[in-house]
Amino acid sequence: xxxxxxxxxxxxxxxxxxxxxxxxxxxxxxxxxxxxxxxxxxxxxxxxxxxxxxxxxxxxxxxxxxxxxxxxxxxxxxxxxxxxxxxxxxxxxxxxxxxxxxxxxxxxxxxxxxxxxxxxxxxxxxxxxxxxxxxxxxxxxxxxxxxxxxxxxxxxxxxxxxxxxxxxxxxxxxxxxxxxxxxxxxxxxxxxxxxxxxxxxxxxxxxxxxxxxxxxxxxxxxxxxxxxxxxxxxxxxxxxxxxxxxxxxxxxxxxxxxxxxxxxxxxxxxxxxxxxxxxxxxxxxxxxxxxxxxxxxxxxxxxxxxxxxxxxxxxxxxxxxxxxxxxxxxxxxxxxxxxxxxxxxxxxxxxxxxxxxxxxxxxxxxxxxxxxxxxxxxxxxxxxxxxxxxxxxxxxxxxxxxxxxxxxxxxxxxxxxxxx
Numbered sequence: 270x271x272x273x274x275x276x277x278x279x280x281x282x283x284x285x286x287x288x289x290x291x292x293x294x295x296x297x298x299x300x301x302x303x304x305x306x307x308x309x310x311x312x313x314x315x316x317x318x319x320x321x322x323x324x325x326x327x328x329x330x331x332x333x334x335x336x337x338x339x340x341x342x343x344x345x346x347x348x349x350x351x352x353x354x355x356x357x358x359x360x361x362x363x364x365x366x367x368x369x370x371x372x373x374x375x376x377x378x379x380x381x382x383x384x385x386x387x388x389x390x391x392x393x394x395x396x397x398x399x400x401x402x403x404x405x406x407x408x409x410x411x412x413x414x415x416x417x418x419x420x421x422x423x424x425x426x427x428x429x430x431x432x433x434x435x436x437x438x439x440x441x442x443x444x445x446x447x448x449x450x451x452x453x454x455x456x457x458x459x460x461x462x463x464x465x466x467x468x469x470x471x472x473x474x475x476x477x478x479x480x481x482x483x484x485x486x487x488x489x490x491x492x493x494x495x496x497x498x499x500x501x502x503x504x505x506x507x508x509x510x511x512x513x514x515x516x517x518x519x520x521x522x523x524x525x526x527x528x529x530x531x532x533x534x535x536x537x538x539x540x541x542x543x544x545x546x547x548x549x550x551x552x553x554x555x556x557x558x559x560x561x562x563x564x565x566x567x568x569x570x571x572x573x574x575x576x577x578x579x580x581x582x583x584x585x586x587x588x589x590x591x592x593x594x595x596x597x598x599x600x601x602x603x604x605x606x607x608x609x610x611x612x613x614x615x616x617x618x619x620x621x622x623x624x625x626x627x628x629x630x631x632x633x634x635x636x637x638x639x640x641x642x643x644x645x646x647x648x649x650x651x652x653x654x655x656x657x658x659x660x661x662x663x664x665x666x667x668x669x670x671x672x673x674x675x676x677x678x679x680x681x682x683x684x685x686x687x688x689x
Contacts, residue, residue: 345610345653346688352461357685363658380410381418387426403454418463424470441489452517464523472528474503481536507544526553538606547607558660560619562632604651613655619665620673630669641677644686
């Protein structure tokens with residue numbers, strides 16, 4: 270190869286060698302390096318995913334459905350439950366000492382005592398402080414495992430059947446003060462209590478009324494601050510008793526007694542309906558306030574003389590008149606007419622005998638015997654309880670009945686009559 274050609278070939282290769290070799294050869298020849306700008310990486314912002322808000326589940330409002338109203342047949346058991354007692358016909362004793370009950374080891378569930386009088390010797394004065402007698406009776410009842418019951422008997426303060434106090438402001442002011450005190454004391458008891466409102470009074474008031482309407486018999490009512498809006502008549506008296514009980518003592522269960530006066534037989538229920546007796550908690554039923562034998566012998570005008578066109582002693586076989594089926598039919602009429610359960614009260618304690626009469630404190634009678642051996646009959650017409658007691662100091666008691674109440678009540682509680 271010619272030298273000129275070789276040189277030309279070498280010159281052609283030199284730039285390629287410099288470009289591909291190190292930078293020292295370039296710097297040595299005076300060549301300026303080219304700086305290539307570096308573009309930083311583009312950071313794309315990352316948008317986090319949008320989480321939709323969590324909506325809590327909507328809880329529908331709780332709508333409390335009131336329980337259905339009690340049927341008439343269910344009211345007896347419901348009242349017994351409110352008293353804290355069992356679902357059976359309840360037995361009780363009245364006007365009897367705790368010592369006498371314990372001496373026979375008797376089981377009772379209602380313990381009844383009277384609250385008598387208006388004035389300086391009335392029941393609030395029997396113990397100190399005023400009205401403490403209520404606490405004493407409640408404590409005695411508790412010691413027996415029983416519910417206390419009070420029979421309010423103030424309207425007879427001027428004498429049996431004497432209603433002159435109704436229109437006397439002084440008498441009625443004291444009367445209403447005692448009523449308020451009673452229910453204030455019951456509130457202190459703090460447990461269920463039964464109250465029987467004024468036996469006999471409603472019958473005597475009906476006899477004074479026109480067309481068996483209690484609003485036709487005047488009485489002082491509205492002067493009582495607890496009842497200032499009520500009418501000044503016997504209807505107002507009944508409403509005031511109820512209103513005072515509801516105001517002061519929500520655990521007081523109250524009842525109006527039926528009037529079984531023969532001359533009022535056809536109109537007494539209507540009179541009680543006009544009184545508003547159906548707004549109470551129960552109805553008080555009675556049979557007779559003395560042993561039948563005491564009236565049969567008619568020994569004393571003060572306690573055992575009373576006229577009657579029918580025998581005092583009832584037929585337990587329910588064949589002749591008067592008999593127990595007739596009485597129970599009447600009881601059912603009140604039960605249905607006032608839509609309330611029944612409590613028999615002051616049922617005499619005399620024992621059956623084929624011989625009329627008897628002797629003081631041991632007269633013959635068969636009401637306790639029938640009730641304690643036919644308890645389901647009482648339940649069938651709306652009864653929730655039966656209280657037994659002597660209605661007067663010469664009548665048969667648990668101490669003079671030959672052991673009848675002890676024997677029959679023990680047999681009853683071995684298989685008590687269930688309430689529906």
